[in-house]
Amino acid sequence: MQDQLSALLAKAAAEFPAIATRPDFEAAKARFVGPNGELTALMKQMGSVPKEQKPVVGKLVNEAKAALQAHLDAALARIESAELSAKLGPPVDPTLPSPDRALGTHHPLTLVREEMTRILRKVGFTVVEGPEVETEYYCFDALNTPADHPARDAQDTFYLPESARFGNVSKKNPSEKYLLRTHTSSVQIRTMLKGEPPIRIVSPGRVYRRDTTDATHSANFHQLECLYVDKNVTVRDLKALLDYIFASLLGKDTKTRFRPHYFGYTEPSFEVDLSATHLPKVNKPWIEIGGCGMVDPIVFKDVGYDPEVWSGYAFGMGLERLAMLLYGIDDIRYFYQNDARFLRQFA
Amino acid sequence: MKVSLSWLQSYVDLTGVSANDISRAITFLGFEVEQVIRTGAPKFNNVVVGHILTRDKHPNADKLSVCTADVGSANGGVRTIVCGAPNCDVGNRVPVALPGAILPGDFVIKEAKIRGQASSGMLCSAKELTIAEDSQGLLLLTDTPEVGTPINDVLPAGDTVFDIEITPNRPDALSHLGVARELAAWFKKDLTYPTVSFTPAAISANPRADLLKSVRVEASTDCPLYTATVVTGVKVGPSPDWMQARLTAVGLRPINNVVDIGNYVMLEYGQPVHTFDAKKLAGAEIIVRHAVEGEKITTLDKKERVLSANMLVIADAQNPVVIAGIMGAENSGVSADTTDLVLEVAYFKRQSIRSTVKRLGLSSDSSYRYERGTDVHSLDEAAHRFIDLILAHAGGTVAGPIHRVGADIPWQREITVTPAYINERLGFEIPAADQRAALESLELAVVREKNSASGAPEWTFSVPSWRDDLDRPIDLVEEVVRLYGAEKIPSSVVSAPGLVGNDDPIVLFNRAVTSALVGQGFNECVNYTLRPAKELAAWATPAAIADLALSNPFVEDQSHLRNNLVSGLLESLKLNQSRGVAASHFFETGRVFIERNGSLSECVAAAFIIAEDTGERSWRTREAADFYTAKRHTATIASFAGIELERQPTSLVAAPALGWQEGHAATAGNIQHGWTSTFGLVSLAHLKALGITGKVYAGLFAIVSEKVTAYADRRSYKPFGLQPAALRDLALIVPEATSSSEVQKALAKVARAAVGNTFALEAVNVFDVYQGAGWLTNYNKSLAFSLVFRAPDRTLTDDEVNAVFTKIQDELIKTTSYQIRK
Incomplete structure (x- = not known):
């Protein structure tokens, strides 16, 4: 019996490694350990083993059983692994490009706008929106632009026909004309009329000028405008804001400087220059970046704020111009062509 | 405006100041220097x-x-x-x-x-x-x-010319004297005015009524003051070299002494003047009047101008000879043989000149100054300077009397200000003495001074007549900071008291849409708002296009407001395809203008397109986008405006489908109720007309701007069942034209009724649509639904679910025409 067991194990050791398929495995399993298998047959002989040898032979049988099971397990594991490999196919080529679409891209104007509003949000400005179709009152009158000012010319400003009706752009006076806003300053007026001071807003948006389109001009472009109204707002506060904005945007060494200028709705008024030596494609020490000033008392009076009590500042700039400076883009028309090779450069 | 340094030196001594420093001074006085031009030899050493x-x-x-x-x-x-x-x-x-x-x-x-x-x-x-x-x-x-x-x-002296931009509030600086005054204040130097020796009292009584009998002003509102002086016996010839050099330096061509002197006075004082050949004035008369409607004049530039009734002209007894303040007639001017002059120095209202300039599209150095406003109170001085220079360089004598028509216009303006006020507005300290000195250097004079108990001064300044722009204490703040030097404004930190408020919902909507679509692989585009009518024709009815038109478009292809964003995106796609750039997914957010309740509404919108032709091949193909891809993206966009698009009535785009493909594009929402959306396949015919290859799926969502409320109140938590769900599938055979949502609703209604209050029907989802050709005679569509049941407190038994499921089927057979597919 002992010899028979040894022979069985030797046979198993020889046969099992060659088993590669499930049917072969099942057949082998039946042949060795099935109800009609060889081990089963041997175990049936246990009855004829002398009583005193039973413990020894029993132990041998159990060992043989375990050894066979180990062969079975190993064969099954091998088969399962081979089946899985067949299912998975050959290994991937990890260097092939993914056929899935890459992440999309933000337009550079969006990136610049979002960066500016993020910077301004940190010092308490909230972002507001206003209509792009405006009326003469909000775009000009309320901003102290006289009736015969050149900016109001049909030569420079797009107007809508007198018959035009806009359901959701309110007119101050029934006789005024609709136009496409020439600056985002109109949002200042709407915000001040709707709310009450203190006010701290930034309004980015699209504006329109009746201009020839070329490398630096576009019939529509984008501006970003800040307005702060509170008690005791000073010129120095305005300078602090500009220094903060551009240090945040371009690094701590960035400097700004003010040059006196004229805007109808601020007094005093300044143009803002930026130290530009570290900007791409700029070869001037200072570059003009926007306009600003202290809100003119006339503007406050017009929206019903007491200029004796309230003071404030406003700052505005062009977003295309800023984006062109930041990225070194040399033609404004690229922003509006949407060539994907352009769009993908900024993420 | 160009100013010559050597000319400026006549009024302010800038010896030893470099052109760079002067350019800087002009810049920080508030006048942008566009160009510095050197003429002649620079300064050489060795x-x-x-x-x-x-x-x-x-x-x-x-x-x-x-x-x-x-x-x-x-x-x-x-x-x-x-x-x-x-x-x-x-x-x-x-x-x-x-x-x-x-x-x-x-x-x-x-x-x-x-x-x-x-x-x-x-x-x-x-x-x-x-x-x-x-x-x-x-x-x-x-x-x-x-x-x-x-x-x-040895070499002729060179000159430096500054080309500077004078802001519209400073007409006083449209002259060499005006700029010199600013520079004198900046460099703390004296300003020397030209010596004017002529006085009307000096005229010998030598009236020449034959040359100028009368001056009549019939339009005194537009011409409050008009002066005319007759000078006889002049000799027309070249003007002196120094004058020619100065005029040439600032870009004027010397003509002859009389014309040059007129230009010189204008550029010196900012006061335009005009010179007539006295003998050419018909009737020896000057009449300042409004033109007769349709009256014609051929101006110096040899163009015939048709005048209208509100235009101011200077006329003789027969014809208009000058369009007042703008340009003279071709044949009324001074010629080589002129001997007798009438010198006009007048004050015209800026509004009048401006409206004529605008209507005629005609301007000149003279009108440029009148439009911005001349100083009537300096008029006589300029007139006398004019006469001085004529007598000195063209000879002749003044034949009195001077004709001066118009009342004196009084000027008195005072501004009271304290240095404390100025410092408060500035937010930093400029010593009172410096403030006062700055203002005085601009010829503001303290006419009264008070001191408060604490010794703080309060000044009342008189404002010179040429500074009409100074009217309030805040205006003096600007003057002080201008002369202090705006670049010296100290820096500080932003003080930012917290204000409660969130970004505008529109901003939040755009931001959310943008990041979602970027995350889906779309490239963000920005297109012009103004579109050509022919482009919009595919996306709006002719009546709607008419309403979108601007009254004064600049170019034909930017003539109308856009009513959609898809047409712009298709242009972007077309451009990329034509350049051979691989790109298929584009989107844009922005304003569109849509007809609503009889008027246009400005709407916040977002749109995307997906092109089938990606422009590149891939080693492995992914499933192509279809109608339902477009629907999903549109629903995503709508969700950021707080709208659940999938729960909204949705129907195929009704005819005319315009840019959309009939039967393959749908709309949800209605702009009359505040929002609208369209999504699906772009019209194949339209794509063909555009020259775009491959199919394009698109979606557009637009919402009236004031209806955007992206951030609704914070939601509260709803408990959800922890017990397992029971699922049952049910296939229904329905007429082909029946919409899935209709069947789904009917089934859900029946199922809810069958469930009653015993447990919950959680969902009814369509999971299979079968539409085989000739599959059944009258019914040829099968919709399979999965019903999800759940009880909050227990595991449902098969028996209770089966009972309900049977009840649902019985009820469906009883109440609907649907068949149950076994």
């Missing part, structure tokens, strides 16, 4: 007059000569200099740059050896000294100037 003594051929170079030149004992006497110019002949006097001289372009002259020959300086051409664009050989100095003389003493 460039002197030399006399060529000998000339020999260079031993080692064919084209060079070796010369000796006497440059004066103070400069080392006779020097040997190698020269390449053909005209370095013995006896010529030429400019010699000595070692140590720096010529323009940072060209340093040194002792040198040229082809083995020592050279101690350079003989110069006009080009090398930058006094000519080009030159043939050395600059030969005529009139034998003394050897050794610094070259600037």
Whole structure:
């Protein structure tokens, strides 16, 4: 019996490694350990083993059983692994490009706008929106632009026909004309009329000028405008804001400087220059970046704020111009062509 | 406006101040310097007059000569200099740059050896000294100037011209005197006005009624003051060299003494003047009146102008001879044989001039100043200066009396301000004495001064008549900071008291849409708002397009407001396809204008397109986008406006489908209720017309701007069941035209009723649609639904779910025409 067991194990050791398929495995399993298998047959002989040898032979049988099971397990594991490999196919080529679409891209104007509003949000400005179709009152009158000012010319400003009706752009006076806003300053007026001071807003948006389109001009472009109204707002506060904005945007060494200028709705008024030596494609020490000033008392009076009590500042700039400076883009028309090779450069 | 430095020097002494410093001063006074132009020779050191003594051929170079030149004992006497110019002949006097001289372009002259020959300086051409664009050989100095003389003493004096932008609030600075006044204040120097010697009292009674009988102002509102002076016996000829040089420097062409003097006075005082040939005035009359409607005048530029009734003209007894303040008639001006002049110096209202300029599209240096406002109170001084210069440089005598029509216009303006107020507005300290000095340097004068108990002063300033822009204390803040130097405004930190408020919902909507679509692989585009009518024709009815038109478009392809964003995106796609750029997914957010309740509404919108033709091949193909892809993205966009698009009634786009493909595009929402959306396949015919290859799916969502409420109140938590769900599938056979949502709703209604309150019907989802051709005679669509049941408190048993499921089926058979597919 002992010899028979040894022979069985030797046979198993020889046969099992060659088993590669499930049917072969099942057949082998039946042949060795099935109800009609060889081990089963041997175990049936246990009855004829002398009583005193039973413990020894029993132990041998159990060992043989375990050894066979180990062969079975190993064969099954091998088969399962081979089946899985067949299912998975050959290994991937990890260097092939993914056929899935890459992440999309933000337009550079969006990136610049979002960066500016993020910077301004940190010092308490909230972002507001206003209509792009405006009326003469909000775009000009309320901003102290006289009736015969050149900016109001049909030569420079797009107007809508007198018959035009806009359901959701309110007119101050029934006789005024609709136009496409020439600056985002109109949002200042709407915000001040709707709310009450203190006010701290930034309004980015699209504006329109009746201009020839070329490398630096576009019939529509984008501006970003800040307005702060509170008690005791000073010129120095305005300078602090500009220094903060551009240090945040371009690094701590960035400097700004003010040059006196004229805007109808601020007094005093300044143009803002930026130290530009570290900007791409700029070869001037200072570059003009926007306009600003202290809100003119006339503007406050017009929206019903007491200029004796309230003071404030406003700052505005062009977003295309800023984006062109930041990225070194040399033609404004690229922003509006949407060539994907352009769009993908900024993420 | 161009200003000449040498001209400015007549009124303010800027000796020793560099052109750079002056340019900077002008800039920080508030006038942008667009260009600094140098004329004539710059200032040279170590460039002197030399006399060529000998000339020999260079031993080692064919084209060079070796010369000796006497440059004066103070400069080392006779020097040997190698020269390449053909005209370095013995006896010529030429400019010699000595070692140590720096010529323009940072060209340093040194002792040198040229082809083995020592050279101690350079003989110069006009080009090398930058006094000519080009030159043939050395600059030969005529009139034998003394050897050794610094070259600037010999060359005509150069000038520096500043081209500056005068802001519209400062018409006073449209003159050399005005700019000089600013510079005098900046550099703390005195301003010297021109000496005016003429006085009306000095006119001998010598009336020449034959030349000018009367001056009549019929339009005194537009012309409050008009003066005319007759000067007889003038001789027309060239104006003096210095005057020609100044006019040339600032870009005017000298004509003759009379015309030049008129221009000179205008550029000196900012007061336009006009000169008539007295003999050409019909009837010896001047009438200032409004034009007769349709009246014609041929102006100096030889163009016939048709005038209208509100335009101001200066007329003689017969015809208008000047469009007042703008331009004279072709044949009324001064000519070579003119001997008698009428000098006009007048004040015209800016609004009147401006409206005429605008209507005629005609402007001039004169109208430019009138439009911005001239100072009526300086008018007489300018007029007298004009007469002085005519008498001095054209001769003649004044034939009195001076015609002066119009009442005196009083001027008195005072502003009361305290230094404390100015410092409060500035947020930093400028000493009171400095503030006062700054204002006084601009010729504001303290007329009253009060001191408070604490000794703080309060000043009342009188404002000079040319500074009509100064009216309030805040205006003086600007003057003080201007002269203090805006670049010296100190920096500080932003103080930001917290204000409650969130970004506008529109901003939040755009931000959310943008990041979602970018996350889905779309490239964000920005297109022009203004579109050509022919592009919109595919996306709006002719009536709607008419309403979108601008009244004054600039170019034909930007004539209308956009009513959608898809058409712009298709243009972007087309551009990329035509450039062979691989790209298929584009989106844009922005405003569109849509008809709503009989008027246009400005809407916040977002749109995307997905092109089938990606422009590139891939080694593995992904499933192509279809209608339902477009629907999903549109629903995503709508969700950021708080709208659950999938729960909204959705129907195929009704005819005319415009840019959309009939049967393959749908709409949800209605702009009359505040929002609208369209999504699906773009019309294949339209794509073909555009030249776009492959199908394009698109979606557009638009919402009336005030209806955007992206951030609704914070939601509260709803408990959800933890017990397992029970699922049952049910397939229904329905008529082909029946929509899935209709069946789904009917089934859900029946199922909910069947469930009652015993447990919950959680979802009814369609999971299979079968539409085989000829599959059943009358019913040829099968919709399979999965029903999800769940009880909050227990695991549902098969029996109770089966009971409900049977009930649902029975009820469906009883109440609907649907068949149950076994």
